[in-house]
Amino acid sequence: MEILRYSAFSLDPAGGNPAGVVLDASGADAARMLAVAAELGYSETAFVTPRSDGSLGVRYFSPLAEVPFCGHATIATAVAYAQRHGVGNLLLRTRIGDVPVATGRGGDGAISATLTSVAPTSVVIARRDLAELLRLLRWPESDLDAALPPRSAYAGNWHPVIAAGSRARLSDLDYDMPALAALMARKEWTTIHLVWRESPTVFHVRNAFPPGGVVEDPATGAAAAAFGGYLRELGLLDLPATVTVHQGHDMGRPGTITVTVPAEPGSGIRVSGSAVRL
Structure with a gap:
């Protein structure tokens, strides 16, 4: 399991909100995910399971428990995925439902991500x-x-x-x-x-x-x-x-x-x- 560390909502490592990102958590159960999140100690870690239809299953864990959804870990995950596979549109399958995310590059070359929430x-x-x-x-x-x-x-x-x-x-x-x-x-x-x-x-x-x-x-x-x-x-x-x-x-x-x-x-x-x- 490759564990990445990102800080979301900032381009400065000293700013924003740190999150763990695992781009392929295939085979990991909830106990393993929770243990990884607890070891990292960030407020959330996102665990991705790629699906055959091209969508991404995602589960989020704090150091204490699974949470239904996490915005900053979603942004971190999307940026990490885009750096590996290129920018574009993603569909995240989460416990709260499907969350579309779009990634792109700004004029400075930095990748940003936009998620669209479920109905508020x-x-x-x-x-x-x-x-x-x-x-x-x-x-x-x-x-x-x-x-x-x-x-x-x-x-x-x-x-x-x-x-x-x-x-x-x-x-x-x-x-x-x-x-x-x-x-x-x-x-x-x-x-x-x-x-x-x-x-x-x-x-x-x-x-x-x-x-x-x-x-x-x-x-x-x-x-x-x-x-x-x-x-x-x-x-x-x-x-x-x-x-x-x-x-x-x-x-x-x-x-x-x-x-x-x-x-x-x-x-x-x-x-x-x-x-x-x-």
């Missing part, structure tokens, strides 16, 4: 669950941005969206990791998507990820897709729109995620970024 949706977070979440984050409700109401958003995984009223609030991340992990397990939330709006189409983001065994995820493509669906569903964008998400800066691993939000209700959200081999 969002739901209101129950008042009791929201109160518990804010208590564990140690964020008073008065510190939130009332124009971006809390919701649980989905585009493959569920991510509560909590909007800070200031950049300073977003910068202060100090939560009860075991208790938040327990709440997220009960609610089947994958990460907590904490955002601050710089402008209508520019956001700064942090992602708490205790279920993956890490305090914070540096760049989260699946959550970015869910957030794009959230913005469209709540009428917070002039559509179609391109949204820029800055993530990882507070961790010292800056990355940039480009989110394209089509006007058609229910259509997949496109998430784009580059990746660099580590």
Whole structure:
């Protein structure tokens, strides 16, 4: 099993979100995949099984468990595959359904990838669950941005969206990791998507990820897709729109995620970024 290491949503190895990539995991069972992911210690590792029809079966593992979908590992996988086999279109067969990914080269020669999410949706977070979440984050409700109401958003995984009223609030991340992990397990939330709006189409983001065994995820493509669906569903964008998400800066691993939000209700959200081999 050849294990590759990439950082997604950055061309700087010191930025973005590291992911493991195995381009041929044929014959490996879930226990072996989990062991590899745990040894690597990245928030996710993608395991690819090529199929006879040209599509790619993909499974994603954090150091602690299998996850249904991972955006940054998808971008890393697509870039790694394109470097081996050339740019073009891929079809990933994942636990959440089929995810198309397109790869291409920019003017600087770097390969970038764009995934199209499954249909996104969002739901209101129950008042009791929201109160518990804010208590564990140690964020008073008065510190939130009332124009971006809390919701649980989905585009493959569920991510509560909590909007800070200031950049300073977003910068202060100090939560009860075991208790938040327990709440997220009960609610089947994958990460907590904490955002601050710089402008209508520019956001700064942090992602708490205790279920993956890490305090914070540096760049989260699946959550970015869910957030794009959230913005469209709540009428917070002039559509179609391109949204820029800055993530990882507070961790010292800056990355940039480009989110394209089509006007058609229910259509997949496109998430784009580059990746660099580590």
